[in-house]
Amino acid sequence: MTxxxxxxxxxxxVDQQGVVFNAHWLTYFDDACTRFFESLGWDPKExxxxxxxxxxxxxxxxxEGPAGFDEVVDIEVAPTRLGTKxxxxxxxxxxxxxxxxxxxxxxxxxxxxxxESTPIPDAVRTRLEALVxx
Amino acid sequence: MTxxxxxxxxxxxVDQQGVVFNAHWLTYFDDACTRFFESLGWDPKExxxxxxxxxxxxxxxxxEGPAGFDEVVDIEVAPTRLGTKxxxxxxxxxxxxxxxxxxxxxxxxxxxxxxESTPIPDAVRTRLEALVxx
Amino acid sequence: MTxxxxxxxxxxxVDQQGVVFNAHWLTYFDDACTRFFESLGWDPKExxxxxxxxxxxxxxxxxEGPAGFDEVVDIEVAPTRLGTKxxxxxxxxxxxxxxxxxxxxxxxxxxxxxxESTPIPDAVRTRLEALVxx
Amino acid sequence: MTxxxxxxxxxxxVDQQGVVFNAHWLTYFDDACTRFFESLGWDPKExxxxxxxxxxxxxxxxxEGPAGFDEVVDIEVAPTRLGTKxxxxxxxxxxxxxxxxxxxxxxxxxxxxxxESTPIPDAVRTRLEALVxx
Numbered sequence: 269m270t271x272x273x274x275x276x277x278x279x280x281x282v283d284q285q286g287v288v289f290n291a292h293w294l295t296y297f298d299d300a301c302t303r304f305f306e307s308l309g310w311d312p313k314e315x316x317x318x319x320x321x322x323x324x325x326x327x328x329x330x331x332e333g334p335a336g337f338d339e340v341v342d343i344e345v346a347p348t349r350l351g352t353k354x355x356x357x358x359x360x361x362x363x364x365x366x367x368x369x370x371x372x373x374x375x376x377x378x379x380x381x382x383x384e385s386t387p388i389p390d391a392v393r394t395r396l397e398a399l400v401x402x
Numbered sequence: 403m404t405x406x407x408x409x410x411x412x413x414x415x416v417d418q419q420g421v422v423f424n425a426h427w428l429t430y431f432d433d434a435c436t437r438f439f440e441s442l443g444w445d446p447k448e449x450x451x452x453x454x455x456x457x458x459x460x461x462x463x464x465x466e467g468p469a470g471f472d473e474v475v476d477i478e479v480a481p482t483r484l485g486t487k488x489x490x491x492x493x494x495x496x497x498x499x500x501x502x503x504x505x506x507x508x509x510x511x512x513x514x515x516x517x518e519s520t521p522i523p524d525a526v527r528t529r530l531e532a533l534v535x536x
Numbered sequence: 537m538t539x540x541x542x543x544x545x546x547x548x549x550v551d552q553q554g555v556v557f558n559a560h561w562l563t564y565f566d567d568a569c570t571r572f573f574e575s576l577g578w579d580p581k582e583x584x585x586x587x588x589x590x591x592x593x594x595x596x597x598x599x600e601g602p603a604g605f606d607e608v609v610d611i612e613v614a615p616t617r618l619g620t621k622x623x624x625x626x627x628x629x630x631x632x633x634x635x636x637x638x639x640x641x642x643x644x645x646x647x648x649x650x651x652e653s654t655p656i657p658d659a660v661r662t663r664l665e666a667l668v669x670x
Numbered sequence: 671m672t673x674x675x676x677x678x679x680x681x682x683x684v685d686q687q688g689v690v691f692n693a694h695w696l697t698y699f700d701d702a703c704t705r706f707f708e709s710l711g712w713d714p715k716e717x718x719x720x721x722x723x724x725x726x727x728x729x730x731x732x733x734e735g736p737a738g739f740d741e742v743v744d745i746e747v748a749p750t751r752l753g754t755k756x757x758x759x760x761x762x763x764x765x766x767x768x769x770x771x772x773x774x775x776x777x778x779x780x781x782x783x784x785x786e787s788t789p790i791p792d793a794v795r796t797r798l799e800a801l802v803x804x
Binding site (some may be wrong): 287289 | 419421423424425426427428429432455457458459460461462463464465468517
């Protein structure tokens, strides 16, 4: 079953065009990523500083429709690629079923508290693999 | 000559990994876009609400190296594609000559104060064309 | 019963000191304000653009302890003063019962879609009054 | 002579009321603070992590008029109080000479990379004292 994170855009996040300013989608997806790893069994505020960490290396984002202040935004999160040191998560955001923004983000695994790349830890790989195959 | 916007990351924009949080690059590029159009002869705070406006439809971002608090970031801006209603701007950010983040962003021209697409106005097209050809 | 809004600081909101960057508390309080008015029976995304709106005129904020990434932050919201055109809301944020940040914010009632002050609408006044007296 | 930091609000920072969203003023003042200490002779990206650091403990903010997208905002910065471990900076922001937002922010000196309070280092005290007396 696909993981879904739900949020409501804040007043501060909506611009004069009446839509969520584009940069906030990366923040929303980061937030969704946090909750996604929590759903896999890790406490983010400990795991990301001890067990594993990652840095963003690429993002491809496409906007498909507007999201406005306090609308209900659902963000589906799913891994779509697993390499040795890097992996992709795909985010699909919608408002009442209408597509709003889709992103595919590539992360590289790093040793916590460093910028040094390292293979994805086995425990993480196992959990992601099960979802890529799904 | 390529347009370059310079900025220095704020303390608020740097995260616990010691680097600019990823979403802020979209804001930096938006800021660079504002200054880019100013460099072409428009006053952004009037032009974007009367002469022409655009919305983001796609962004491809690649991170190549870190940028930290108060470092000097240079962002080159150049148009790389011009369609009838949409165009691409390429942003190349570097810190002391080291690449930090590169983005190619696709915008669609809209009638100011609406979300309705419209051909890129001739005055804008002419200015961008000269730079695409460069 | 005091209204409480709960949130968890995003990774993007925590700075190199390991705490929520100060400005975000105003955003958190704004978010708590949105949910507070929802709890009184209004749909914020419609009410703030048709029934009533307000602008911030003063904020007094005191920081009492840290809040870090993904901790559970509870924000109590209560009206503490009601004038003809302006009112105060008090926000008390805590993490696991430890005080983190307290704010008293003064808002002035404005006609929706304008910056023109106007008496607080009766329906809003009645609901707030009941809570100030409590 | 009073130190003045100049900035132009970004499109991302302006909300549906057409004004800079309130929380961003704390970020602007933080940015002005960075430049203020630079004007006193320190390189912020080194000084704040080695020589001295401080955390915000109180902010009193008053909004006096609007600031919109890409307007020119001037922020005057001046120390107004010096204690043993804490001090106040006053920020006065204006747009074309019209007051926009004023803030008085209290900071406590901390040992860099900790949250532990410590007396304001002598070198900092001396520089601030000269300006408080001014």
